[in-house]
Amino acid sequence: xxxxxxxxxxxxxxxxxxxxxxxxxxxxxxxxxxxxxxxxxxxxxxxxxxxxxxxxxxxxxxxxxxxxxxxxxxxxxxxxxxxxxxxxxxxxxxxxxxxxxxxxxxxxxxxxxxxxxxxxxxxxxxxxxxxxxxxxxxxxxxxxxxxxxxxxxxxxxxxxxxxxxxxxxxxxxxxxxxxxxxxxxxxxxxxxxxxxxxxxxxxxxxxxxxxxxxxxxxxxxxxxxxxxxxxxxxxxxxxxxxxxxxxxxxxxxxxxxxxxxxxxxxxxxxxxxxxxxxxxxxxxxxxxxxxxxxxxxxxxxxxxxxxxxxxxxxxxxxxxxxxxxxxxxxxxxxxxxxxxxxxxxxxxxxxxxxxxxxxxxxxxxxxxxxxxxxxxxxxxxxxxxxxxxxxxxxxxxxxxxxxxxxxxxxxxxxxxxxxxxxxxxxxxxxxxxxxxxxxxxxxxxxxxxxxxxxxxxxxxxxxxxxxxxxxxxxxxxxxxxxxxxxxxxxxxxxxxxxxxxxxxxxxxxxxxxxxxxxxxxxxxxxxxxxxxxxxxxxxxxxxxxxxxxxxx
Numbered sequence: 001x002x003x004x005x006x007x008x009x010x011x012x013x014x015x016x017x018x019x020x021x022x023x024x025x026x027x028x029x030x031x032x033x034x035x036x037x038x039x040x041x042x043x044x045x046x047x048x049x050x051x052x053x054x055x056x057x058x059x060x061x062x063x064x065x066x067x068x069x070x071x072x073x074x075x076x077x078x079x080x081x082x083x084x085x086x087x088x089x090x091x092x093x094x095x096x097x098x099x100x101x102x103x104x105x106x107x108x109x110x111x112x113x114x115x116x117x118x119x120x121x122x123x124x125x126x127x128x129x130x131x132x133x134x135x136x137x138x139x140x141x142x143x144x145x146x147x148x149x150x151x152x153x154x155x156x157x158x159x160x161x162x163x164x165x166x167x168x169x170x171x172x173x174x175x176x177x178x179x180x181x182x183x184x185x186x187x188x189x190x191x192x193x194x195x196x197x198x199x200x201x202x203x204x205x206x207x208x209x210x211x212x213x214x215x216x217x218x219x220x221x222x223x224x225x226x227x228x229x230x231x232x233x234x235x236x237x238x239x240x241x242x243x244x245x246x247x248x249x250x251x252x253x254x255x256x257x258x259x260x261x262x263x264x265x266x267x268x269x270x271x272x273x274x275x276x277x278x279x280x281x282x283x284x285x286x287x288x289x290x291x292x293x294x295x296x297x298x299x300x301x302x303x304x305x306x307x308x309x310x311x312x313x314x315x316x317x318x319x320x321x322x323x324x325x326x327x328x329x330x331x332x333x334x335x336x337x338x339x340x341x342x343x344x345x346x347x348x349x350x351x352x353x354x355x356x357x358x359x360x361x362x363x364x365x366x367x368x369x370x371x372x373x374x375x376x377x378x379x380x381x382x383x384x385x386x387x388x389x390x391x392x393x394x395x396x397x398x399x400x401x402x403x404x405x406x407x408x409x410x411x412x413x414x415x416x417x418x419x420x421x422x423x424x425x426x427x428x429x430x431x432x433x434x435x436x437x438x439x440x441x442x443x444x445x446x447x448x449x450x451x452x453x454x455x456x457x458x459x460x461x462x463x464x465x466x467x468x469x470x471x472x473x474x475x476x477x478x479x480x481x482x483x484x485x486x487x488x489x490x491x492x493x494x495x496x497x498x499x500x501x502x503x504x505x506x507x508x509x510x511x512x513x514x515x516x517x518x519x520x521x522x523x524x525x526x527x528x529x530x531x532x533x534x535x536x537x538x539x540x541x542x543x544x545x546x547x548x549x550x551x552x
Contacts, residue, residue, distance in 0.1 A: 001139055001178075001253045004029030004037040005228040007241040009217030011290050012046035013058065015065040019044070022080065023072055025248055030076040032250050035139055040182050040215035041081040041112075041148050042096065044069075047184035047215055048222065049083070053094060053126040059083055070101045077102040077138060079213075081147060081182050084111065091128035098147055098182060100136065108136040112147035114163045120186065120222060120530070120539040123149075133170045141178050141253070144171030144208075148183040151212075156205065157198050172206040178253055179208055184215040187225035187279050188533045189272050192243065196227075200235035207233045209253050209261045216246055218286030221527045221537050223279045227268055232261040239263025244278040273444035276437065276531050277312070280429060283529035285316035287427050288402055295321040295401035299392050299422070300343065300351075302326075302336025303461055306406040307343050307452050308442055309429045313404055319348035323401060326353045327388045329360060330373065331464045335455060342453045356387045363387070374467060381465035385421030393424055402426040405526055410435040412525060412536060413485050414511060415518030416463075416475060423525055431528030432535040434482040435461070476507045484511045490534040494550045512549065519544045 006025040010018040022039055029037035041047055044065040045058070052058045066082045077100060084097035096112035111130025115123035135142045150167040152158070168179060179202065185195060195212075203210040209232055216226030223244075230239030230251035238261050241247035251263035269275040288296060296313045300306045313322045324347075326340040344351035363383050364371040371380060392403045405425030407417045409432050417423050430438060442452045461471040461478075475481060484503055487493040488511070495512045499505045522536045523544060534540055 001036065001141055002032070002034040003211055003230075003251050003253055004032065004034040005211065005213045005230065005239060005241055005249050005251060006037050006039050007213060007216050007226045007228045007247045008039060008043065009246050009286070010040070010043055010046035010215065012049055012219055013052060013061075014046065015044065015061045018046060019065050019068055019072075021246075022069060022078075026073045026076055026078060028248055029250070034076060034250060036077040036079065038079040038180060038182060038211060038213045039081065040213050041098075041184040042083060043080050043182075043215070044082040046219060047224075048120075048219065051126075053083060059085060059094065066099060070099075070106060071104055073101075074103055077107075079145065079180060079182060081184075084109070086128050092124075092126060094127050095130060096123060096127045096147055098145055100138065100145065107138070108145070110145045110147065112150060113165065113167050114149040114153060116149045118162070119534070120537075133167050135171055135174045135176050142174070142176050144168065144174075144176035144179045146171070146179065146181045148181065148185060151179070151181045151199065151202065154198070154202060154205070157201055168202055168206070172208070176206070176208055179203075179206070179210045181210065181212045183212060184224060186222040186530065187275070188531060189276065190533070192225055192227050192268070192275075196229055196237065199229065200231050200237065203231040203233060204235035209233060209251075211239075211251060211253070216241075216244065216282075218283035218529070219290070220287070221530050221535065223283040223529060223531070225275070225279065230261065230263050237265065240265045240268065242266045243268040243275070244282045271444070273437070273440045276433065277441050277444060279531050280312045280433070280441075280529055281316045284312055284404070284427065284429055287527075287529075288317060291402070291426070293400070293402040293426075295323070295399065296404050297323045297325060297392060297395050297399065297401040298404050298406065299388055300324045300326045300340040301406075301464065302333070302339045302456065303459075304438055304442055304452070304456050305408050305411075305430060307456050308433075308438055308445075309404055309406040310343065310347060310349060311442075311445055311451055312429055314347040314349055322347070322349040323395070323399070324349050324351050325392060325395065326351065327356050327391060328353070329356050329384055329464070331376075331384075331466060331469070333464065335459065336464070339453050339456050343456065346451050346453070354391055356384065356391070359387050360384055376466045381463070382418045382421060384465050385418035385463075389418070389421040389424035404429050405431075407431055408433050408435050408438050409532070409536070410475075410478060410481050410485060412522060413489065413518075414475065414481070414514035415521050416471070417521065419521055419524060423521070425526045428526040428528035431525065432531050434485065434532075435478040436482045476511065480504065480507055481511060484508055485515070488512065488515065488550070489536075489540070490532055516549060
């Protein structure tokens with residue numbers, strides 16, 4: 001059987017657009033001689049739909065989309081994810097569903113059994129778990145049809161399983177010839193390789209081919225990398241879509257173990273900086289466009305964070321749609337005048353200079369009459385950041401361009417950022433990228449030619465809000481800071497554990513304190529693009545008012 005893995009980029013709630021995508025890809029698959037085309041989880045409405053699932057009109061439109069697809073796509077079998085109403089009076093009102101249809105008739109339905117509620121997922125909020133777990137025979141193959149998490153509970157892969165049952169095991173016990181898994185599995189560093197190892201292990205364990213089709217694209221903070229894949233009975237990768245773009249590959253699934261499954265293998269990123277850059281570009285492009293914007297405006301400081309943000313924006317939106325603004329003060333070094341202008345030339349983006357000295361003087365005259373320019377305090381430093389943030393928002397109002405804020409994860413974690421200042425913006429592009437990774441991504445950007453000026457990569461990071469200021473005046477070394485933050489935020493380690501691992505005790509306790517007391521800032525931050533296993537945002541739900549401190 002020839003199966004097309006149709007990796008599409010749906011927009012949440014764009015039912016006509018999503019249907020048009022699927023019709024287009026189904027026609028490609030049919031023209032390639034495929035028997036079946038497989039689309040991702042909740043492809044009709046896009047993932048994650050969130051509380052739009054509480055709107056009856058949204059569910060109606062999603063069902064209308066499914067019915068339109070059933071009536072319109074002819075000459076090929078189709079597997080597609082959608083939301084189905086639960087007819088029972090007990091339980092949640094919806095199922096996360098899958099339909100297999102062909103030539104105007106729905107042949108089989110599956111309801112997702114394992115509903116994740118960890119990290120960014122909250123599917124129990126809206127969906128009822130499916131109950132049946134049965135194979136379906138299609139064109140001579142006994143197919144086990146599953147939805148995303150249903151394949152994520154194998155005891156040989158997960159030492160601590162969070163579900164009592166294993167749908168794949170149950171399907172295998174019914175002598176399934178093939179496992180199909182439709183998915184909306186978001187990207188983070190290392191996720192693709194883990195996902196493929198897990199699926200390959202299932203193929204080897206049960207001696208059946210595995211077809212996995214994942215959504216691609218950005219929806220709010222989440223980026224879906226795609227990399228849909230197929231594995232033969234030995235667990236060998238035999239088909240793979242590209243990462244971070246729409247794609248279609250064909251996999252010829254063997255009908256007996258003695259026959260070899262085969263397919264097309266398309267290239268993917270080969271390093272973490274490569275993957276992170278691609279994720280940032282895709283996430284920025286989709287966020288800006290899906291929210292109805294075309295252009296972006298970015299404040300340049302002469303530092304590496306704003307440089308990376310501008311480079312991402314230029315790739316995502318086109319240089320002609322990006323405006324950069326340099327807002328120097330009396331504390332700005334001469335190098336930064338040159339470096340920001342050179343960066344803008346390298347990127348081909350618009351560049352504007354707006355000095356803030358006169359505005360700053362007006363502020364401090366009224367707020368701090370005894371202000372000493374040689375020794376600005378936190379108040380005066382924050383005023384400078386807020387002037388810049390206000391100017392950027394004003395330019396946004398004038399042009400209709402979206403402000404992209406430029407703070408990294410290290411700064412956001414410890415509160416080294418100013419509310420209503422440098423935190424202003426509609427999207428925090430690199431807010432889940434630790435400072436050390438910022439340097440790695442910029443080095444990758446410069447592989448073929450210098451995009452980020454060398455001096456930006458080499459200079460000591462500085463907010464330049466007072467004379468001779470550097471970040472390390474106020475923060476631990478970034479290598480130490482990022483190591484502790486990874487342990488605390490992504491690996492859930494306590495301060496005592498990190499100290500026992502050899503990190504400086506005073507630094508660890510100080511970092512923990514800073515993270516704890518700055519929760520209120522992060523609750524007011526713009527959404528950011530998730531690239532690590534635990535980002536600040538919807539997947540990390542910490543209270544602001546609390547006294548608990550995670551020591552162990």
